[in-house]
Amino acid sequence: xxxxxxxxxxxxxxxxxxxTMSQFFRFGEALVYPFYSSVHGLWDGLYSTFWxxxxxxxxxxxxxxxxxxxxxxxTVWLSLLPTAAxxxxxxxxxxxxxxxxxxxxxxxxLCLAAYLLAVVMMMLEVPSYSTLKGSYLLxxxxxxxxxxxxxxxxxxxxxxxxxxxxGGMACWAFAVYAGYFIIWT
Numbered sequence: 631x632x633x634x635x636x637x638x639x640x641x642x643x644x645x646x647x648x649x650t651m652s653q654f655f656r657f658g659e660a661l662v663y664p665f666y667s668s669v670h671g672l673w674d675g676l677y678s679t680f681w682x683x684x685x686x687x688x689x690x691x692x693x694x695x696x697x698x699x700x701x702x703x704x705t706v707w708l709s710l711l712p713t714a715a716x717x718x719x720x721x722x723x724x725x726x727x728x729x730x731x732x733x734x735x736x737x738x739x740l741c742l743a744a745y746l747l748a749v750v751m752m753m754l755e756v757p758s759y760s761t762l763k764g765s766y767l768l769x770x771x772x773x774x775x776x777x778x779x780x781x782x783x784x785x786x787x788x789x790x791x792x793x794x795x796x797g798g799m800a801c802w803a804f805a806v807y808a809g810y811f812i813i814w815t
Contacts, residue, residue: 649753660684664706668762672753680764681709682809702809708802711795715781722780735780738773745770 657673664684668675678684682705683697720742723735730736745767752761767774786792 653753654750661706661710664703668760672750672762675762676749676764676767677709677713678706678764679762680767681705681713684764685760698809698812700809701805701812704805705802705809708798708805711798711802712778715778715785715795716774717781718784719777719779719781722784723777730780735776738770738776741770741773742777 653671656671657677659670660667660674660678664678664682667678667684675684682702719735720739723730723739727736730739749762749766782795785795
């Protein structure tokens with residue numbers, strides 16, 4: 631039973647409190663304003679909460695130092711590379727369904743599709759921006775790894791692609807580490 635269930639005896643409303651069709655099809659606001667970008671739509675919310683703390687947990691609370699926001703903000707753009715690998719891996723699973731079924735990629739894609747359908751259903755039922763959390767994907771992390779590995783395999787088949795991917799992923803890994811673990815006050 632979720633907190634939104636009316637049988638619990640209380641009702642609430644949280645902005646935006648409604649959904650429009652454009653919220654399911656647009657993306658890009660998370661690249662400019664990553665914190666609380668889930669109010670702008672499905673893909674912005676999933677992107678900003680999967681690759682960084684899209685609900686602004688980096689705010690200083692009770693004297694606890696906040697994260698290194700400069701590095702954390704750079705991960706917004708650097709995360710486009712692993713996102714592209716995931717999308718490419720998902721598309722590859724659909725292009726050759728027989729081969730991908732043998733290798734587990736089709737199963738990984740179907741798990742991701744089921745997750746996305748569940749999130750869309752939650753978005754339609756619950757008037758809250760917090761229904762979009764990338765951390766909900768942790769249950770299918772192995773499936774994401776399979777799709778991402780397939781996507782990276784396709785991206786690194788030539789020398790130039792390999793150099794771009796390796797360099798981009800090294801920058802991404804450093805920015806993530808510095809953003810969350812190197813605290814500058």
